[in-house]
Amino acid sequence: MNFKTKKLVLAVSLALACQGASAGEKEELEALRQTTLNLIQALVDQGLLPKKQAEALITRAAASPVTDAFSSKTEAGVIRVPYVPESVKKEIREQIKHEVLAQAKNERWGDPGALPDWVGRFKLDGDVRLRYQKDIFQKDNFTPTQLAPFGININNTSEDRERLRLRARLNVKAKVTDDLVAGLRLTTGNTTDPVSTNQTLGTSFNKYSVMFDQVYLKYDPYRWLSASGGRIPNPWFSTDLVWDKDLNFEGVAATLKPRITDNLTGFLTGGAFPLQEIESSDTVKAKSKWLYGIQGGGEWISDNQSKFKVGLAYYQYMNVAGKPNAVLNSSNFNGTAPQFRQKGNSVFNIDNDGNPATNLWALSSNFREINLTASADFAAFDPVHVVVTGDYVKNVGFNRSEILQRTGQDIEPRVKGYQTKVTLGMLDTYKLGDWQAYVGYRHLERDAVLDAFTDSDFHLGGTDTKGYFVGGNYGIGKNAWLSMRYMSADAIDGPPLAIDVLQVDLNAKF
Structure with missing residues (x-):
């Protein structure tokens, strides 16, 4: 799994984790979920990420241990999501944005005149x-x-x-x-x-x-x-x-x-x-x-x-x-x-x-x-x-x-x-x-x-x-x-x- 995929999987995992959270926690995580899904859709629309790979990312994230790390079963049919501090969520968002943009710049994503990496x-x-x-x-x-x-x-x-x-x-x-x-x-x-x-x-x-x-x-x-x-x-x-x-x-x-x-x-x-x-x-x-x-x-x-x-x-x-x-x-x-x-x-x-x-x-x-x-x-x-x-x-x-x-x-x-x-x-x-x-x-x-x-x-x-x-x-x-x-x-x-x-x-x- 390369750098870009790892970061997207982490973001999608956090987003999917909100699906089993309480009502108050869902509101805090909904913005992160939407941002991540919008980012994936934008990459698909620009032709930088194949649609099948995008679907695979979401599927992989849903099954990822990262999701389990943010949830634990306390009783039958009930899933509790631990509180994620706002500073942590902000740090994750900024890190994903900066590192993905840096890689996009280095690899010249979407540049029709881009030369192969080895050049x-x-x-x-x-x-x-x-x-x-x-x-x-x-x-x-x-x-x-x-x-x-x-x-x-x-x-x-x-x-x-x-x-x-x-x-x-x-x-x-x-x-x-x-x-x-x-x-x-x-x-x-x-x-x-x-x-x-x-x-x-x-x-x-x-x-x-x-x-x-x-x-x-x-x-x-x-x-x-x-x-x-x-x-x-x-x-x-x-x-x-x-x-x-x-x-x-x-x-x-x-x-x-x-x-x-x-x-x-x-x-x-x-x-x-x-x-x-x-x-x-x-x-x-x-x-x-x-x-x-x-x-x-x-x-x-x-x-x-x-x-x-x-x-x-x-x-x-x-x-x-x-x-x-x-x-x-x-x-x-x-x-x-x-x-x-x-x-x-x-x-x-x-x-x-x-x-x-x-x-x-x-x-x-x-x-x-x-x-x-x-x-x-x-x-x-x-x-x-x-x-x-x-x-x-x-x-x-x-x-x-x-x-x-x-x-x-x-x-x-x-x-x-x-x-x-x-x-x-x-x-x-x-x-x-x-x-x-x-x-x-x-x-x-x-x-x-x-x-x-x-x-x-x-x-x-x-x-x-x-x-x-x-x-x-x-x-x-x-x-x-x-x-x-x-x-x-x-x-x-x-x-x-x-x-x-x-x-x-x-x-x-x-």
Whole structure:
């Protein structure tokens, strides 16, 4: 029996109970009986309640234990109805009216244009970005042939390149229950690049590939607890020094968010993510690769809504370091080579067939990263904000002697990275006239982080890079804005490779 039926049965039961009451009591209950029967008739007349169901309600109410609860036999043929206080009757009438009307509003009874209930559980949004990008190369850069022995795979290092690019994303969230949400996102891009969703124009008018960028379930049973599984959005408080903004994570993560004081909230996030599943065997010696992470921190909000947030994270990669194939022409450890790299990390050739054209590059170092991230949002002049962010990372998994023994290479440790950024303006530029400007500096040594997952735009992706970036955003209408960013980057220790990147974007969200 649903909510509406229960309430109607109760009302009808009370109304029918008056049929056996004394003359004085009948007068008090007659109004309730008539009101209830009129309500049922009105629902029938409006087509909201089938006539058979209405008759069944009255029949069910007449036989309901509720009627017995309001009557008792004292002698043969005589039925006494206990006194029902006026306040109780009034409360019952008001409760029935309010709750039935609330349900009618929620379920849109009688609305010929009403959509099915399941439609209201979906939320749809997305964005489209058009980009002009120019890659600018210094003339004294090493050529691709000169970079190849360093494991740097790049096709062009001298000729400036101009591109028009497109990104489109469509996000769908479905409320399965009050606590469980299913999410998925479709995006442009390709399946071989986890850190970019750009589609470069110039395909002879061919069609674009669209794929699932996110597919997950998120469980929020309490305000202070959430858990996600699948291909999930980045769960970490971070910048693009360590994690590219387009990167999503495959695996599971959970976050605790205890409120410590009225102004201070803590957070603790943990996650486990398979990077590459490998079926090991007698001939396949490589092991499956994993990433485990944990991050703790807190956020303090002042009375004027200024925010200060800090997080300390530890990320441990398992089985990502390469192992050489010991036997000539064997491939036992081919799986230790990464499926995806950008550039910058120390690598060595694990293929031993003697043919340089088939070199198989694998990572020299293990990676266990300690990452400290902080931000301060000064809101005293709201809507204009001053936001200062800082990020520092160190790879404590680098072991020089172990690398020498395993690879035969004596590599000097370059395992630190940091980034600072100052932003002035509105927090977002989704309205006409909103503006934002920023400037920052980055220094990321070659083995500070896994080069596969750091920012793909600065220095055209990867590590072993330093330089500055500057940019801004300006709102040109509701949910539409222009943005510009210029990044100037040089190599730190590796062969000469200086790349500047200019990006001008037209953005729209819906």
